[in-house]
Amino acid sequence: MNTLEIRGDWNIVKGKLKQKWANLTDNDLEYVVGKNDELFGRIQKCTGESLETIYKAVEDAISSNDP
Secondary structure, three states: OOHHHHHHHHHHHHHHHHHHOOOOOOOOOOOOOOOHHHHHHHHHHHHOOOHHHHHHHHHHHHHOOOO
16 A cells, blocks of 8 residues: 555545544544555554554555445
8 A cells, every 4th residue: 555545536535434443533644655554553542453454454445435
């Protein structure tokens, strides 16, 4: 997963992550270019999930948007 993939589909991915983990807020999911690790760290802190689980959830959300 690269930065371009995340940035291009982020609003859709953000919605899917909120469906999966209802306690995430827009502030938790604020995407800043070049700060992917910080973003995943915030998600991990709020959900208690492993980074592997979070990466997989984001990748699944991105791949489900592909035509």
